Amino acid sequence: MxxxxxxxxxxxxxxxxxxxxxxxxxxxxxxxxxxxxxxxxxxxxxxxxxxxxxxxxxxxxxxxxxxxxxxxxxxxxxxxxxxxxxxxxxxxxxxxxxxxxxxxxxxxIDMGEPRFEWNAIPLAYAMDTHHMPVAWEMLDQPTAVNVGNPHVIFFVDDCDAVELDRLGPEIEHDPLFPQRINVNVATVTARDAVRLRVWERGVGLTRACGTGACATAIGAMRRGLVDRAVTVTLPGGPLRIEWNQAGRIIMTGPxxxxxxxxxxxxxxxx
Missing domain, CATH: 3.10.310.10 (Diaminopimelate Epimerase; Chain A, domain 1)
Structure with missing residues (x-):
């Protein structure tokens, strides 16, 4: 056929x-x-x-x-x-x-509302998802967000310097994440700008991840690092992410x- x-x-x-x-x-x-x-x-x-x-x-x-x-x-x-x-x-x-x-x-795309509860990510056991008390080498204190699928986000000085091809699979398959996890490393460069790299669950390093951009933007907004509308630039190009007054995530891109x-x-x- x-x-x-x-x-x-x-x-x-x-x-x-x-x-x-x-x-x-x-x-x-x-x-x-x-x-x-x-x-x-x-x-x-x-x-x-x-x-x-x-x-x-x-x-x-x-x-x-x-x-x-x-x-x-x-x-x-x-x-x-x-x-x-x-x-x-x-x-x-x-x-x-x-x-x-x-x-x-x-x-x-109206991606809906983010979720932050530990069992909505999901994690293997209860913990604060805003500043998670966990680390993998230099990557520590991440935040976790579910935007339809699960993401963990690390904010670092230079996302390009992280060995994501090595650490990504280790974090993805960590027992803390029973359904595995998408791994994001991000650098905030302005109140309305973030650089991002993503190790995507079941895929690996990817040139762009729309849900990763959404989760990272929400994590940065939740920590007060950026405003409610940001441009997230991935290796493949930029996406515009807004967390509107209704609490919904709006992603715009090509x-x-x-x-x-x-x-x-x-x-x-x-």
Whole structure:
């Protein structure tokens, strides 16, 4: 069975998008998702995105990381899906309902309200998530935020100097995080500007992470390091993050289509 796909990206965070509304898909196993994501023998991507019908929104979005694991949310993919949809939309995800609005400044996503309770991150046991009393070498006193998926954020003098490729997987798989964790290292450069690098759960180092930008901005705002609207600059480019008066996170940034094609599902174990 040949399956149509669209290759997309948001600031270099790239996706293979399949539309189950247009034609039935094979069973979405971990093996199938990771085979498609493989950059040497598959199409190659950070996340596989599957669109489907929804009874509570305009469409449903399922998200599979490059390791094949299904996750709750992806901010950059949400913008890509909104670009494909071509008009304002409510999108159902495993992390909750989000709203997308295309505009002149890019695509804005209402990511909902952040959560800070230890069991909402989740952590393995109760602790203060504002200043967590834990450390991994030079990375200490992080903050934790759930923005549809779990993030831990470390504020450092120079995020580029952190060996995130070494420390990222250690922190991601620490028993403190029973569902693993996305790891962010950030440097505040002004009241409205943050530099960020992300080790993404199930993916690794990534050029951009929309939920990471949201979580980091919220963590910095919560600590009083920045104002309520900031530009978060990742290796792939900037995202604008606002924590509005209603308590909701608004992320604005670009998305782009790279190319379209088809593949034979049997080539990827389906």
């Amino acid at each position: 040949r399956i149509a796909f669209t290759k997309m990206h948001g600031l270099g965070n790239d996706f293979v998008v399949l539309d189950a509304r247009a034609a039935p898909l094979p069973e979405l196993t971990c093996t199938f998702a990771s085979a498609l994501a493989d950059r040497r023998t598959g199409i190659g991507c950070d996340q596989l995105i599957v669109l489907d019908h929804s009874s509570v929104a305009d469409l449903r979005m399922r998200i599979f990381n490059a390791d094949g694991g299904e996750v709750e949310a992806c901010g950059n993919a949400s913008r890509a899906v909104a670009l494909l949809h071509g008009q304002p939309a409510r999108i159902e995800t495993a992390g909750g309902l989000i709203e997308a609005t295309p505009g002149a400044a890019g695509i804005s 998305a782009a289509e790279s190319f379209r094609g088809t593949f034979d599902s049997r080539d990827f174990g389906a």
